[in-house]
Amino acid sequence: MEQHRLKEHPILPVPESDLVTFYWNRAPLTAQRDEMISSALIANGIHVFGHHHKDGTAQGIFCANGQCAKCTVIANGIAVKSCMVAVQENMMVESADGLPKLPEDVAALEFAPIEEIETDVLIIGGGPSGLAAAIQIAAYNIKTVLIDDKNELGGKLVLQTHKFFGSEEDSRAGTRGHEIGKILAAEVLNLDSVDVWLNSTALFVFSDKKVGIIKDGIYKLVSPKCILNAAGAREKFLRFPGNNLARIYGAGAFQTLVNRDLVRPTERLFIIGGGNVGLIAGYHALQAGIDVVGLVEAMPACGGYKVHADKLARLGVPIYTSHSILSANGTESVESITITKIDSAFKPIAGTEQTFSCDTILIAVGLDSLSEFTIEAEQAGIPVYAAGDALEIAEASSAMFNGKISGLKIAKAMGADAPDIPQDWYDKAQVLKSHPGAIKGYHDNPSPEGIYPIIHCLQEIPCNPCTTVCPTNSIHTENGSLMALPMYSGSCIGCGKCVLICPGLAITLVDFRNDKDFPTVTMPYEIGNYPVLVGDEVRVVDIVGNELGFYPIVNVTTNKAKLTQLVRVKIPQSCARQAVSFSVQEPAISEPMAATVLPQRLADDAMICLCERVTVGEVRKLIKSGISDLNQLKAITRAGMGPCGAKTCEVLIKGVLREEGIPITDVVPNTKRPVFIEVPLDRFPGGK
Ligand code: SF4
Ligand code: SF4
Ligand code: FES
Structure with missing residues (x-):
């Protein structure tokens, strides 16, 4: 079977294969030794791990962190979370279709001291x-x-x-x-x-x-x-029709697959959430050679650092602010996403829907x-x-x-x-721990002569390595504090250290020394799977991805310590100081589909409790009837009674209570009971 694994990565070393054989529904597959079952399955192109006992719909991973229960499979006869159990040679792994059966083993347990x-x-x-x-x-x-x-x-x-x-x-x-x-x-x-x-x-x-x-x-x-x-x-989940399809991941799951296990779980990714987590996950996807079709953010601006959002936009990923997901579409797994513009009350604006083909949706809407x-x-x-x-x-x-x-x-x-x-x-x-602060304009740049950095970092964020790395002390923050904007004034020698260290990839170096009219601009670059060569004409863009023209690369060097390339592009003086990077992802990747898919289901048909397959509508009806005790909601609907122990749904239920005008102080919380994760009962007697 074709292996969906990263063969190269610009930052991470790809180790030699060390394969073991395991069985999925009796068919032999290979896995990397000691990798988690979920990663091995996804590397083999398997995304549906079973079907829910209540409605028969597909189950796949969500958190890859042991916090939800969507990735349950049967391994050697025992139901396990596949993201937390390593594959073993000849392991028999089966899909969890319906409720798992109790193992046959009824041998008496020996008690031993714990x-x-x-x-x-x-x-x-x-x-x-x-x-x-x-x-x-x-x-x-x-x-x-x-x-x-x-x-x-x-x-x-x-x-x-x-x-x-x-x-x-x-x-x-x-x-x-x-x-x-x-x-x-x-x-x-x-x-x-x-x-x-x-x-x-x-x-x-x-x-x-x-x-x-x-x-x-x-x-x-x-x-x-x-x-x-x-x-x-733990990562928050979101309510939308189709949220129970397979291939809807939390950002942590996606990063675990790609950056820890070097598995390529998707070809076309769509991201929900423009905080740092979503923005960084988009960048990680591009580094892994995955197309990022788009990113939606409900607020009028991304909540993450501007340097992260700018970086994605420059590489060619459209960011739709004041937009939200309307539905995930597909039969068992995600096949497309429909997004919509929303008004200031976060309500969808009819007629603004767009559908994009994608095979995976990444949810990055916050952490608890x-x-x-x-x-x-x-x-x-x-x-x-x-x-x-x-x-x-x-x-x-x-x-x-x-x-x-x-x-x-x-x-x-x-x-x-x-x-x-x-x-x-x-x-x-x-x-x-400060949130990003004010966005300001560019500082005045010196005249077009010599060599100096242009700092495209225009938002106050807690960051300053560009100021401490400079050997000539030529970069400092406006008032010396960590939060303030960095600015250049001094005598740059063109060492490039500030360009290499900047985590926002927000510093370029403009060199007028050889040619005032066509200076070279040095840009940091880390997307090795879109290789660039001397002589390539690249689509040069400004800070937020607006095209400045196509210009030639004249030099490429790789800094082995920082794993960052320095790409020098010859650009006319008129726009050299606005040039920040070049776009790599083709615009066609992000084109909407010709036919918009409008959800056949209502927003309240979305699942609120994935473990027990309870819809938003079922819970809302009870809340409207006067129930604001999470234990009562649980007793009536089973929402919160599933294997994740309400870790996924409690926040969503509280959201509906808020929508129905019930102050959180009036909500009776769920009674928390041991234990934190599911544990086979035979672990307790005798410490075995
Ligand atoms: S290129 Fe070197 S000398 Fe010039 S500002 Fe950056 S760190 Fe300082
Ligand atoms: S290193 Fe300097 S320019 Fe880069 S993100 Fe940090 S403060 Fe901004
Ligand atoms: S989602 Fe797990 S108990 Fe509700």
Whole structure:
């Protein structure tokens, strides 16, 4: 069967194949050794993993993070989340069609003692904040157990192939996220006082102050004196007709497939959400050679950094602001998407619908903090701290910094002789989590002579590596702060370091020295699957993708350390300073279909609870009848009673309650019950 895998990537090394055989519905397939079942199936072109027991509709992955239950398959006779279980040689994997049968095995279980471990600190989550905290805590030799549910440390950093924002000093700005993940992971694995447990999921913080953890399939109890919840966040889902089709992914799932597992899950992607997550995912798709048909954002402007949005627009991806998805169309899997313009009340404007052919829809409409462990620890009376996305949703650069602060707080709380947290740490943490600020105009550029950078970064964002990398100190921010806009004034020597380090790809270098009328403009370029050669005439564009003309490439160099190409293009003086990049994606890719597909179903026919296949309309009817208790809604409809434990639908149900005018303070929340994920019952007796 054809393998849908990346054969090359401009940033990530593609390892040699190490294949094993497994069986899908009895047919032999190959997988990369140790990859997750879901990735192996998608690499083999299989996107429908089963059919729902209630309505027979198709199921495929959504989160690839163990948080939903859409990717369930039967592996060696047991129902498992295919995104969390690795393929084994000769594994028999079957689609989950209807309700899985209980395994035949009825052998009596042997009871054995459950291992109990005492520790000073338990860190739940080995992502940017958990790792940064562990490093701080270890400086005081405090006994720590750090757990992560994946088979490697790094959390979301593993998925980030782009350079980070922030400052070089505090958040390794200019270094790619996955490299930062490796650096932090290596440091933590070398710490004597930190015991790292991979493949380990926290299940619940019990009232007897013990934390139940499944480690490599074995149940253990950990008694910590203090907990740091660094478990991250889960992705929000969205209501629209067709939202139960296969091939609708969260951004994290998409990045997991493409950037962690080097699987190519789609040929034509459409993105919902113009925050940083959606914008970056679009860039990652282009780096993987995937066509990005378009991106919709409901607000009048993208909420993510302007440099990210500009980068996508320049490469040729249309961004539809004040637009929303009307429906996902298809039989079992996504075949097209219909979008519509929306008014200021977010209502669709009739007659503005457009349908685009695509095979996958990526949803990036925000994240919800994983706050369960914090609440449970508080109820149990264990001192608890939170960091990273589990504390508040922000960039990973901010997560690393607030992890560092939490680590020092914990060290102090544990009685270590640690200094007070410097005020400037709090100040920096505040800046690093800032939302993007004002958009301003270009600074005046010097006259057309010599060589100097043009800075196309016009929005206040917490970032400044361009100022610290310059050997001649020629770039500084307007008022010296991290948030302020960078500007050039000085004596550029044309070293190109600012162009290479800029995570926004927002600096060009204009060189008038050889030819005033036709200067060369140096542009950063990272989309290796659209290779460029000297002599190519490229479609040069301005900051937001407007065409300036076709001009020739005169030089291409690759910086091996930064994995960025510097492409020099000869451009007339009249537009050289507006030139930022060149477009690579053909406009034809983003053409709407000739015939618009209008949804046959109403908006309230969309699923609100995917696990139990409950529609928005069913829930709305009950809310209109006066019910605002999530437990009652659950008891009547089963919405929230599915295997994900309401992780996906609770937020959506609260959205309908809000729409019906019920203040969130009047809503009775779902009663949360152990455990965090599904666990086979035989794991509990005897710690096996
Ligand atoms: S090219 Fe080099 S010298 Fe010129 S502004 Fe950029 S970093 Fe400074
Ligand atoms: S121009 Fe400077 S501040 Fe703006 S994104 Fe690039 S490195 Fe960051
Ligand atoms: S979506 Fe999982 S319980 Fe509702």
